Each structure stands twice: as structure tokens, then as C-alpha cells.
Amino acid sequence: MSVLIVGAGAIGQWLGALLHESAGESVTLLARPRQLPDLAHLPMRSVSQLEAEARFDDVIFTVKAFQVEEAALQVAEAGLHLKRIWGFQNGMGSDEVLASRFPGLWFGAMTTTIPVYIENGRPQPGPRGGLAWATKHERFLAPGWLLRLGLPMTAVGRVDSLKCSKLLLNVTCNSSCALLDMLPVEVVHHGPMFSFELACLREFLAVVKANRIPFADLPNYKVTQMAALAYLPNIAIRSLLGSKITKARGQKPPSLLVDLRAGRPQSEVEVLNGAVVRLGEKSGIPTPGNRWLLENMRAVVADNSLWPRYRGQIDEVARQALQALKTK
Numbered sequence: 438m439s440v441l442i443v444g445a446g447a448i449g450q451w452l453g454a455l456l457h458e459s460a461g462e463s464v465t466l467l468a469r470p471r472q473l474p475d476l477a478h479l480p481m482r483s484v485s486q487l488e489a490e491a492r493f494d495d496v497i498f499t500v501k502a503f504q505v506e507e508a509a510l511q512v513a514e515a516g517l518h519l520k521r522i523w524g525f526q527n528g529m530g531s532d533e534v535l536a537s538r539f540p541g542l543w544f545g546a547m548t549t550t551i552p553v554y555i556e557n558g559r560p561q562p563g564p565r566g567g568l569a570w571a572t573k574h575e576r577f578l579a580p581g582w583l584l585r586l587g588l589p590m591t592a593v594g595r596v597d598s599l600k601c602s603k604l605l606l607n608v609t610c611n612s613s614c615a616l617l618d619m620l621p622v623e624v625v626h627h628g629p630m631f632s633f634e635l636a637c638l639r640e641f642l643a644v645v646k647a648n649r650i651p652f653a654d655l656p657n658y659k660v661t662q663m664a665a666l667a668y669l670p671n672i673a674i675r676s677l678l679g680s681k682i683t684k685a686r687g688q689k690p691p692s693l694l695v696d697l698r699a700g701r702p703q704s705e706v707e708v709l710n711g712a713v714v715r716l717g718e719k720s721g722i723p724t725p726g727n728r729w730l731l732e733n734m735r736a737v738v739a740d741n742s743l744w745p746r747y748r749g750q751i752d753e754v755a756r757q758a759l760q761a762l763k764t765k
């Protein structure tokens with residue numbers, strides 16, 4: 438089978454290598470022109486332009502959520518012959534964009550619980566985790582390579598379950614770390630700031646419940662047990678979740694911080710905390726904490742000169758954030 442991967446970043450390069458080396462697929466990476474020299478050593482084909490009428494069984498979009506619209510248009514306009522479309526984005530919203538851009542095609546959502554970073558120009562996967570996927574279409578039409586990637590693989594019953602379960606792993610200590618330019622371990626150990634994080638987590642769990650979206654376990658993560666933490670008092674969650682976050686990603690800058698440091702003019706906060714706010718609006722549940730994170734991140738992403746107001750100012754940021762919880 439032939440697979441087109443759109444976006445040769447951390448996930449695109451890592452997944453492309455797995456598909457080629459472990460699953461034996463013919464892989465083409467659609468990259469930015471500036472990336473082509475650095476990708477020349479790979480055993481897969483890298484291109485920056487699509488040949489009209491080319492055939493691919495699967496197209497996997499591994500661009501950031503805010504790049505999906507443009508990348509999908511680029512693929513749609515190339516007049517390719519395609520069977521299946523996949524979205525790999527964290528958060529919620531990109532799947533709808535992809536599915537509507539390619540109506541009639543089988544659509545699947547996929548994610549990984551393995552953190553992948555580019556270090557020294559190469560994708561570096563973390564040591565633990567696996568892949569998970571879901572589709573609204575017929576499961577038996579999924580490709581055979583899913584079972585040949587050589588990683589733990591979970592098929593989740595619903596796309597929204599997959600997305601919310603992954604969001605549960607991503608949403609805590611992400612935006613606040615980005616605003617503060619601090620690591621998760623520092624937020625976990627700051628009493629007021631982590632209290633705010635827990636309030637945001639409770640908002641998220643409440644809106645998922647109100648929207649009747651079931652959580653699903655993902656490779657290496659008992660998400661359903663984590664979701665049940667909401668029923669415990671803060672003091673218990675603080676130690677259980679705090680130590681989990683510290684162990685799993687305490688010393689790694691979260692994705693939103695990486696993007697802010699890189700000066701990207703857009704951010705996936707819209708599909709992370711933004712998704713919580715939208716789910717809350719849908720079900721009439723207030724989400725002041727997530728809204729505060731969304732609005733403050735939006736402001737800093739739009740105008741980087743505002744960042745010093747937050748960077749390292751954990752006492753003051755926590756005070757303002759906790760104050761925002763009182764405005765319903």
C-alpha cells in the first residue's frame with residue numbers, strides 16, 4: 438500500500454519511518470521545501486509538491502491543528518486518488534475539518550501516547566506508550582499496516598472518546614506552563630497554581646460527562662482511572678496526579694510552550710483549552726479556568742511582547758487565574 442504523510446515534523450518523520458521500516462509500506466512525506474535537504478537521508482521519498490492524479494491508499498495529516506485547513510486544501514486541490522484520510526492532531530476540531538474536506542472518504546483519527554520531539558534534527562520518541570485510533574466508518578476497512586507497526590495499538594470505539602482521552606493527558610500543565618515559561622514539575626509544586634490546574638481539570642471532566650463522551654484507556658495510560666480522580670479531594674489528586682505528571686513529563690517543555698518559544702503565530706490552545714470551553718458552551722457548563730487560559734494564551738500568541746507579564750511570575754499568575762474562577 439502507499440501512504441502519504443502530510444507534514445514532516447516530529448510525528449510525520451517518526452510515523453513515516455515506522456510505516457516504512459516496520460510495516461513495509463511505500464511512504465511519501467509531503468514536506469516544506471526548506472526541509473527537503475535534511476530529509477534526503479531518509480529511505481522514504483520526500484516531496485514538497487504533489488503530482489496530480491497520484492494514488493495513495495492512506496493520507497495521514499501530521500501537521501499542527503492550526504495548519505490542517507491549509508494542508509487539507511493543498512491535498513484536495515491536487516486531485517489525488519485516495520482511499521482513506523487520517524488526522525493525528527491533539528485536541529478537538531481538526532477531525533471535522535478533515536472529514537468535511539474529503540466527504541465520502543473513510544476517515545480515521547489516530548494518536549500516540551509516546552511523546553516525540555525533534556532533537557538534533559531527528560525525531561526522538563519517548564520510551565513508553567503506543568498508538569490508538571478510532572473511526573466513524575467501517576472498522577474492517579482500516580488498513581492492515583495498523584497491526585504491523587510493532588507498537589501497542591488500541592482501537593477505541595468512538596472518535597470523540599479517543600480525542601477526549603488523549604486531551605485528558607495533554608490539557609493539564611500545558612497552557613499554564615506556556616504562559617509561565619516553566620516546566621510541569623514547577624507548576625505541580627506550586628500550591629496555588631496547581632490548585633488552579635485541578636479546577637481546570639474538573640471543568641474538563643464535567644463537560645465530557647455532560648456531553649456523554651466515555652473515556653477510553655490508551656496504551657500505557659489508564660485514562661478511565663485518571664478520570665475517576667475527579668471524585669477525590671484535591672489533596673489526594675494533588676499527590677496522585679502530581680507524581681504522575683512529574684514522572685511522565687515533568688522535565689519536558691509541553692507542546693504549547695515549545696511553540697511559544699519558537700515564536701509561532703498560532704497555537705493549538707484553540708483545540709485544547711478551547712475545546713473544553715466549546716464543550717462547556719454546548720452543555721451549559723461554565724469553564725472559567727479554561728477560558729482564562731485560552732484568552733491569555735491567545736493574547737500572548739498574538740503579541741509576544743506581552744509574555745514578560747507571565748514568564749516566571751507564578752505567584753501573580755496563580756492569583757489572577759484563581760480570581761478568574763470566581764467569574765462564572
Ligand SMILES: NC(=O)c1ccc[n+]([C@@H]2O[C@H](COP(=O)([O-])OP(=O)(O)OC[C@H]3O[C@@H](n4cnc5c(N)ncnc54)[C@H](OP(=O)(O)O)[C@@H]3O)[C@@H](O)[C@H]2O)c1
Pocket residue numbers: 443444445446447448449467468469499500501502504507508511525526527528548549550551552553554705
Ligand atoms: N509530538 C508529539 O509527541 C505528538 C503526540 C501526539 C499527537 N501530536 C499531534 O500531532 C500533530 C503534529 O505534531 P508534531 O509535533 O509532529 O508537529 P511539528 O513537529 O510542528 O510538525 C508539523 C510539520 O508539518 C509541517 N507542515 C505544516 N503545514 C504543511 C504543509 N501544508 N505542507 C507541508 N508541511 C507542512 C510543519 O512545517 P512548519 O514548521 O514550517 O510549519 C512541520 O514541519 C500535532 O497536532 C500534535 O498535537 C503530537
